[in-house]
Amino acid sequence: MKLSGVAAAIAIAVPLFALSGAHAEEVKKPFPIRYANVQWFDPVYIADEKGWFAEEGLKIEWVGEIPAAQLVPAVASRTIDVTNRMTPLVLTARAGGAKLKLIAAGAQTTPDRPHMKYLVRPDSPIKSVSDLKGRKVGINSFGACSEYVLKEHLRRQGLDKTINFVVLPDPNQEQALTQGLIDVAVVHSPYYEKAEKTGAARALFNDYAVDKGVAGMLPYFTHEDFIAEHPDVVRKFVKVLVKASNWTNKNPDEAAQIFAKRRGLDPKYAGAWSYYDNGLIPNDEPVQWWIDLLVAEGKLKPGEIKAADVYTNALNPYYVARK
Numbered sequence: 001m002k003l004s005g006v007a008a009a010i011a012i013a014v015p016l017f018a019l020s021g022a023h024a025e026e027v028k029k030p031f032p033i034r035y036a037n038v039q040w041f042d043p044v045y046i047a048d049e050k051g052w053f054a055e056e057g058l059k060i061e062w063v064g065e066i067p068a069a070q071l072v073p074a075v076a077s078r079t080i081d082v083t084n085r086m087t088p089l090v091l092t093a094r095a096g097g098a099k100l101k102l103i104a105a106g107a108q109t110t111p112d113r114p115h116m117k118y119l120v121r122p123d124s125p126i127k128s129v130s131d132l133k134g135r136k137v138g139i140n141s142f143g144a145c146s147e148y149v150l151k152e153h154l155r156r157q158g159l160d161k162t163i164n165f166v167v168l169p170d171p172n173q174e175q176a177l178t179q180g181l182i183d184v185a186v187v188h189s190p191y192y193e194k195a196e197k198t199g200a201a202r203a204l205f206n207d208y209a210v211d212k213g214v215a216g217m218l219p220y221f222t223h224e225d226f227i228a229e230h231p232d233v234v235r236k237f238v239k240v241l242v243k244a245s246n247w248t249n250k251n252p253d254e255a256a257q258i259f260a261k262r263r264g265l266d267p268k269y270a271g272a273w274s275y276y277d278n279g280l281i282p283n284d285e286p287v288q289w290w291i292d293l294l295v296a297e298g299k300l301k302p303g304e305i306k307a308a309d310v311y312t313n314a315l316n317p318y319y320v321a322r323k
Contacts, residue, residue, distance in 0.1 A: 030059035031233050034080045036066040039170050040188040041272050043244035045262040046255050056236040069141035075223055084220045086144040087290045095300055099224040102311035104238050105276035106220050109213025113274040114206035117192040119185045122202050133160045135183040138173045146186040149207050149215055174200055193271035217286040235315045245275035278318035281311050
């Protein structure tokens with residue numbers, strides 16, 4: 001039986017419409033960003049809780065916790081898409097051939113909200129940095145802020161840099177300190193807040209003591225191939241991250257409560273960091289500081305890496321290119 005012209009047109013249009021609808025569903029599917037459940041405060045938890053990623057067509061695909069020392073290798077191998085860790089780890093990875101790029105400034109050290117604190121027991125005989133020679137110091141990994149900022153502080157004070165480092169995750173350091181397994185705990189927010197508020201520890205100093213915390217920038221970074229393949233996705237991620245970071249600056253207590261909820265922490269001891277305005281990396285200085293230190297430590301060769309090659313603000317909606 002032959003179909004009339006109208007019937008034939010309908011018969012053709014129906015499957016085409018169905019295909020179009022299926023394609024529309026595929027297009028609307030949120031783009032997954034593979035992201036590790038980091039232990040320190042992170043506005044990504046805030047943005048995810050408030051649905052801001054979904055508003056941009058993104059979905060945070062939480063992959064579970066990854067040890068701090070493995071976060072940079074995870075991005076370098078493209079096991080995850082984005083994370084935040086200290087600049088020196090990105091620098092040494094780039095020197096080893098990893099195609100990593102800083103895309104947002106992240107947290108900054110301020111007098112009231114430092115990146116990290118150096119804690120001792122309340123009854124500890126350690127009263128100043130001059131008492132640290134030969135002590136056991138807990139850090140979450142080698143090659144980053146916990147190790148190098150302390151060494152630099154000792155060097156500038158003309159003190160011996162002989163420290164016995166013990167690698168421990170931040171959540172385990174308070175107990176290790178209480179039990180005498182370490183003499184000093186180097187911890188990040190919200191773990192230093194809890195230790196101090198409960199009276200389990202007292203602060204010896206924090207990283208603002210060294211050059212007013214310029215080394216404390218905790219940037220977000222991704223793989224350069226990920227940027228090349230999905231530039232709009234990265235722009236949207238940075239847009240949401242900046243929104244959450246700026247919101248955290250205005251609502252630190254509420255942000256701390258959300259983070260505590262998402263991490264299953266006691267809300268009484270929650271804490272949050274301060275963030276660079278609009279997520280913009282202000283200039284070369286926070287990167288150059290680390291380049292200079294790593295060259296002095298023999299971890300980089302002079303001139304091996306240029307600060308301007310390591311980061312970009314171009315994916316940030318607040319960035320205005322200089323003429």
